[in-house]
Amino acid sequence: MASVTAEPIDTTIEVPGKRTPLVTGAHNYGTVTDAVCRLAECKTPLAWYVALGISASLMGMLFGLVGYLIITGVGVWGNRSPVFWGWPIVNFVFWVGIGHAGTLISAILFLFRQDWRTGINRAAEAMTIFAVICAGLFPGIHIGRVWLAYWLFPIPNQMAMWPNFRSPLLWDVFAVSTYATVSLLFWYMGMIPDLASLRDRAKGKIQQFAYGLFSLGWNGSSRHWHRYERAYLLLAALATPLVLSVHTIVSFDFAVSQLPGWHTTIFPPYFVAGAVFSGFAMVLTLMIPVRSICGIKDLLTDRHLENMTKVIIATGSMVGYAYAMEFFIAWYGGNRYETFAFINRAFGPYAWAYWIMVTCNVISPQLFWIKKIRTTPWMIFVVCIFVNIGMWFERFVITVTSLSRDFLPSSWGYFKPTIVDVLMLIGSFGLFMTLFLLFCKFLPMVAMAEVKSVMPRPHGKGDH
C-alpha cells in the first residue's frame, strides 16, 4: 500500500530543495477517506446540536425579520434620506466579498498548480456558496416590493417593458447570480467523486439513497476522470475571471455614480483586493476551530494556515495602499468635493468607523510579518476576526459616509441603524453558520480525491 512517511513532520519548516508534504501524519489513501468520512458517519456530538440550535435560531430570527420587513416596508431599517443604502447594502458587499476566497482558492490556485489548496478548497467553496446566499438576500429584500423582484430579470411581461441593461445595478443581478451558479456547479462537480466515496461506505438506507442520488452513479472510470479533469480545469479557467468581474461589477454600483468618494477608478481593483482579503480571513476564522474539532489537522496543516496568512498580508497591504491612494488622488485631483469627502471620512462624524477600519485592515494584517503570530493558530484566529470586523466597516464607511455628505450641505444627514438592522446582520451570520454546520456534518469537508492525488507517489513512478 502506498503510504506516507510515518513520523509527524513540522510543516512550518522550509527545507531548501525539498518539498514539504501537504499531508502530515501516517496517512495512506484509506486513512484519508476514513478521516474525512468519519465526520459524516460518526455519532453526531452534542456540541454540534448546540451550535446548530444557536445558529438556526439566529437564522429563524433573520427570516422572521425579513417577514416583518416585507409586511411593514423598508422603513423598519435605518435607511432614510439621504442614506438610502444603509446596512443592507453594506452587508451585501461584505458577504459577496467573503465568498471570493473560496473561488480564489479553488480556481486561481488550481490554475497556478498550487497543490496546497486541496486541503482547504472544499470548505472554502462551501463558504463561498453560503456567503453568496447571505449576500443575495440583502439586495433581494432591499428592493422594497419583494414580490416584484422578478422585474430585475428580462422576462416578458404585460407591461411590455424591459430592464435597463446600462445600469450597474442590473449588471450586479447578472454578475451575482452567475457567480452563485458557477460556484455551485464548481463546488458540486468537485464533490461528485467524494459523494461517491460516502455512498460506497454508507450503512443506512437513507444515506445510501441520498449520497447515491447526488453522486450520479460515479464509478471512478479513468475515461470519466479524463473528461472530469478537463471540465474542472475549464470551470477553474472560467471562474477565475468571473471572481474578478463580480466584485468589479459590485464596485461599479458605486463607481459609476457621481457621488464624491464613490466616483473613482480605483474601486474595481480595490474592491477585489478587499474581497479576497476578507474572504481569506473568513476561511481562517472557520477552519482554525473546525480542523481541531473535526480532527483533520493532518490534512489541513499549519502550513496551510501560514500560506493563507501570507495572502492576507499581500491583500491587506493592497487595501492599505488603496486607502492611501484614495486620499492622495482626492488631494492631487483637485476636486474639492472629493477632497472634502475624504477629509470628512477621516475626521467627520464617522471618523470612529474610519479609524476602526484602518486599525483592523491596515495595521492588524501587518502583524503576520512576525513568524510567531502567523504560525500560532489562535493568534491567526484573533487577527482574522479583526480583519473581518475591519472589512465590514470598510463597506460601511464607503457606503454611508459618501451618501450622508454629498454636494449640498442642505441634503446632509446622519445615518443611524435601527435594531432591525443590527439583528439582521447577526441573523445573517446565523444563516451562514447553519449552512456551514450542515455542510460539516453531511458533506465531505475535504476534497478526498484531490488530496489523494497530491500525496507522495500517487501517479506513476517517482515523484510526479
Next chain:
Amino acid sequence: MATTIEQSEETKAKAEPELLGLLAEFDDPDALIEASKKVRDAGYRKWDTHTPFPIHGIDEAMGIKWTILPWIVAGCGLTGGTIAVGMQYWMNAVDYPFLISGKPLFSIPASIPITFELSVLLAAFGAFLGMLGLNQLPKLYNPIFKSEAFRRVTNDRFFVSMDAKDAKFSEIDTGEFLNSLNPINVEEFWSDTESPKLPRNLTLGLSLVGVVMLLLAGLVAYVRTTTSPDPRIHIIQDMDFQPSLKAQNTTNLFPDGREIRPNLKGTIPRGQFKDDNIPFYYGLKYLPEDQDVVTIALQEEKKADDKTATDKKAPAEKPAAPAAVDPVAAKLDKLPWVTEFPVPVTEKLMARGKERYRIYCSACHGLGGEGDGLVTLRAMELLQGTWVKPASYHTENVRKLPIGRLYHTITNGVRKMPAYGSQVTPEDRWAIVLYLKALQKSHQIDADTISEAEKRKLRDIK
C-alpha cells in the same frame, strides 16, 4: 491471491443473467498503469480502469483520446455571448428604446459586463453538463456496483474492468489474461435478472406530470405576454388598488361629507405666503386679529346677494343697495385699508392700468367708469331683472373709498362682480386702482383750471 472465477448458483438458476464483464483489483496505482499498458497492447477496445482519484499518466497507458469538451465549452460560451449582445440590443434599442441623457441606445462598453457574465454562465453549464453527457452520467443503476470489492474504488483500490461486448473477450482467456497481470483478485459481474427499466406505470405517471407542468408553464407564459382588459390576479395589491378618496366625490368618512379636504386653519399652501407684504397683497395696512374677517365678510355678502337674486323677480330697476346700510360693507369699512399706494406710482404704471382697465373693467363699468359699459347697456335693455347695475365711480360713496378697499374689490369682487384676483396680478390690480383714481379725478376738475390747449386736445379725443 485469489484467482477463482466463480458464479453463484442462484444467479444462474434465476433467468439467464448475462455475463457483463470481468473486474481485476489492484492496490497500487503503479501496478494499474503497468496493467493498463498490457491490456491496451493486447488489443482490447472495450475496457476501462477505475480509480479513487485521477491518475496522471494513465491516459497514455490506456490510450485515451483527448475529449472534445473544450469545444463544447467554447460553443456554449459563444452562444451565451451572442445571446447577451442580441438581447441587450433588441430589448434596449429596438423593442423598448431606453433614451437616457442622450446616450446611444446601444453601445459596446455598456454591454460588456452582461455579455461576459452570460458567456461564462453558459460556458460553465457547457463544461458541467458536457462532462456529464460525455460520461453518460447520471447513471444511477450500474451492475458493476453489485461487486462488494468495487466499493473500495472510491477509497483506495484500483480496478481494471473488461466489457464482455469486446470482440476479443472470452470468459476463460480474458480471465487468464487478467490473472497474469498480478491483481489481488479477479471477479465477474453479471447483469441483473430484473429489468433495469422503470415500471410502466411510473414512467407513464411521470410523463403525465411532465406534460401537465409544461402546459401550466405554457399557460403562464401565454397569460403574461398577452394583453387583456381584465385586471391581473393580484396576490399583493399594489398601488393599483389604493383606498384613496376622489376629489369630487362625497364620503361619510368626514362630517362635512367632502372627500377633498379644506386647508386646516392656520396652514398656508405652498407659494401662498403673503404676510411679508400685507399692503401690497391685501390692500391692508396690517392684517386684523381675525385674519378671516375679509373672507367671511365676502362670503356673507355673496350669500345675501345670491338670495336676492334667486328670490325671483327682484325689481329690475332696483339699484345696488347703498353701501352704508349693508352690514357686510360696514364690516369691511372697519378694516385698516391702505390709503397710499404700496407700489411706486409711475407713468408706466398708469399706462398699464389704463390698458388693464379697458380689458377687464370697461365692459361693464364703461370707459369713463360711469357704469355704462356695453354689457350693462345690453343687460338693461333685456330687462331680465337679474342684473345689478354697477355703481358709478363718480358717486360720493365710491370716491370716498380708500384705495385698499378698491384693490380688495378687484381681488374678491363685490355683489355681482366676480373676483379678479386669479386673473389679474397684484401689480396690475394696483395699476387699475391707480387708473381708476385718475378717472375719478378727471370728473372733479374745474374746467377753468385747464388751459385752452389742453381743452382742445381733449376735444380731439372724441
